[in-house]
Amino acid sequence: MQWHETIAPGEPPITHSEDCLYLNIWAPEGNGPFPVFVWIHGGGFVSGHAFEPMYDGTEFARAGIVLITVGYRLGVFGFLDLGPLLDEKAESEYAGSANNALRDIIMALEWVRENVASFGGDPNRVTIGGESAGAKLTDILMGVPSAQPLFHQMISESGGAERIWTAANSATVANGFGEEWRKSSGKDLPSLKTAPASLIIESQHSFLEQWPQHFPLRAEVDGDLIPRLPIQTIAAGSTRGKRLLIGTNRDESALFIGPHPQSDPAAKDLGNLSLAKFEEVLERYKQIYPEMTEEQLRIRAVTAEEYWIPTVRVADAHLQGGGSAWMYQLDFSETNGRLRGYSYHSLDVGLVWNRPHADAENESAEAALAKQVHQAWVAFIRGDTPAAPGLPEWPAYSTTARPTMIFDTQSRIERKPQDAERRLWDGVL
Structure with missing residues (x-):
């Protein structure tokens, strides 16, 4: 079944379909074998596309990499546990359906293992990675035991493995969606199995609008595909x-709460904490950064809660489990528009794909940085230390010195960046 959705005023509608599990492949000329990069798109688990123009893999293919973007089920189709909503027989059949999107990605990786050699790719050199939800899914996959033979390296841009439910949390969300389904559709719960996808999406929209927490649709610890919290599995050596390659942008949450967050409360933008607990943390931020404005403090703290601290936790667990890592932070900021001066969420994507903004005030500086970031990613995918002409030497990450590449107009290495802020979150998440 197909349906249409207008993403933004003035933009043509995008055709959606349940027939969505496809791969897009860009392959270098020649016979290979070439390293493979499998890209998992972002979109908050409810949106985004594997075919977005940004994800044109030509630049990676020219650098000798087989680039593959993958589609997966989104929203309630990929991240809703239907078990609690249906009868006892169906409950067993649909148990763990909140992990359907992860199963889609695993199925894609299995396909890559069996078929990528036909495109010149090396099935023994597969890097998985993504940005935002794609990075979070990458980090969660690091803690999925059955997926480990399918990839050999990981790239996580603005991710973390915190956004995952227990079975009880997942059931609460499922029941909340069930109530909204009955109210908005006028139909009973068993009808979900045969209802038009467009009608289910309408209920999803209204459900997301009224749900009190950010991103209620998430993967879950189901005791099967995900036996325990991914961060625990990683620390125990799943990615030994x-x-x-992992990192975040300095001002991630500026994109969501805007440059004047006092008119846009943070409650709906918290992924892991209650507002009351967050406000306690925010008070401590004022002690660490007395020079910051209220808006800067709130953006900084929401960024840490959703992206930075979960990212650090993944890197630390990975090292504890016997892996190696390279950490980065993007400080390069927007030069015009309402987010001028902020290194906001998704700003890194154009750099990684070597597609900088064409109308930026500092267009030449952004183009130069994009070339460097892209080359560093290519080097990592090839199996080398991430590096590019003009970048300082990038040391491997450790939990003692915490060396971090700061990407900017003049990139640099910092050790223990924002250390007081990082320690503020100890024991909070």
Whole structure:
């Protein structure tokens, strides 16, 4: 079944379909074998596309990499546990359906293992990675035991493995969606199995609008595919011997709460904490950064809660489990528009794909940085230390010195960046 959705005023509608599990492949000329990069798109688990123009793999293919983007089920189709909503027989059949999107990605990786050699790719050199939800799914996959033979390196841009439910949390969300389904559709719960996808999406929209927490649709610890919290599995050695490139942008949450967050409360933008607990943390931020404005403090703290601290936890667990990592932070900021001066969420994507903004005030500086970031990613995917002409030497990450590449107009290495802020979150998440 197909349906249409207008993403933004003035933009043509995008055709959606339940027939969505496809791969897009860009392959270098020649016979290979070439390293493979499998890209998992972002979109908050409810949106995004593997075919977005940004994800044109030509630049990676020219650098000798087989680039593959993958589609997966989104929203309630990929992240809703239907078991609690249906009868006892169906409950067993649909148990763990909140992990359907992860199963889609695993199925894609199995396909890559069996078929990528036909495109010149090396099935023994597969890097998985993504940005935002794609990075979070990458980090969660690091803690999925059955997926480990399918990839050999990971790239995580603005991710973390915190956004995952227990079975009880997942059931609460499922029941909340069930109530909204009955109210908005006028139909009973068993009808979900045969209802038009467009009608289910309408209920999803209204459900997300009224749900009090950010991103209620998430993967879950189901005791099967995900036996326990991924961060625990990673620390126990699930990714032992593998390499990880991981990092965040300095002002991630500016994109969501805007440059004037006092008119846009943070409650709906918290992924892991209650508002009351967050406000306690925010008070401590004022002690660490007395020079910051209220808006800067709130953006900084929401960024840490959703992206930075979960990212650090993944890197630390990966090292504890016997892996190696390279950490980065993007400080390069927007030069015009409402987010001028902020290194906001998704700003890194154009750099990684070597597609900088064409109308930026500092267009030449952004183009130069994009070339460097892209080359560093290519080097990592090839199996080398991430590096590019003009970048300082990038040391491997450790939990003692915490060396971090700061990407900017003049990139640099910092050790223990924002250390007081990091320690503030100890024991909070």
